[in-house]
Structures are given as C-alpha cells and as structure tokens.
Amino acid sequence: DQxxxxxxxxxxxxxxxxxxxxxxxxxxxxxxxxxxxxxAVKITYSLLSWSKYASLVEKPWIVGGPLFDVRCDxxxxxxxxxxxxxxxxxx
Numbered sequence: 001d002q003x004x005x006x007x008x009x010x011x012x013x014x015x016x017x018x019x020x021x022x023x024x025x026x027x028x029x030x031x032x033x034x035x036x037x038x039x040a041v042k043i044t045y046s047l048l049s050w051s052k053y054a055s056l057v058e059k060p061w062i063v064g065g066p067l068f069d070v071r072c073d074x075x076x077x078x079x080x081x082x083x084x085x086x087x088x089x090x091x
Contacts, residue, residue: 032084
C-alpha cells in the first residue's frame with residue numbers, strides 16, 4: 001500500500017493545508033492522517049479541542065482520540081480519510 005508523504009503548509013489558527021496534485025493516497029507527515037483522492041484537490045484541516053464537543057458523547061462511549069476538522073474544495077475528489085489510532089495505556 002503506497003502512500004506518498006506530504007508536509008502541510010501551516011495557516012493561521014493552527015490550520016494545515018495540503019494541495020494534492022493528482023489521484024493517489026497521501027499521508028500527512030505531521031498528523032498521520034491519510035487522504036485518498038481521485039483527482040487534484042486542496043484539503044484544509046486542523047485539530048480541535050474536545051472540551052467544546054465532549055458533552056455530545058453519550059455513555060457508554062468515551063472520548064478516545066484526536067478530533068479533526070477536515071475541509072475539502074471538492075467533496076467528490078476525497079474518497080476516504082484514515083485517522084490515526086490512539087491507545088491509552090494508563091489506568
């Protein structure tokens with residue numbers, strides 16, 4: 001499974017942006033997010049705080065990993081996003 005590593009450009013407010021020039025599978029070198037696209041596309045994304053959204057998580061579910069805001073200039077071009085896994089080894 002070939003993934004091209006891409007390094008995003010940093011924007012104001014902690015946002016990241018990548019311009020993907022062709023169809024393929026790309027992995028962000030900073031976040032580990034993997035984007036699968038069918039054509040050239042610009043993707044803007046950022047890490048959000050769970051403090052604003054934690055009340056929406058109902059039991060038995062718990063907050064378990066990072067929360068991302070992902071925006072794409074062509075919704076049909078972005079066919080999948082793979083998010084990094086988180087594992088808490090604490091009690």
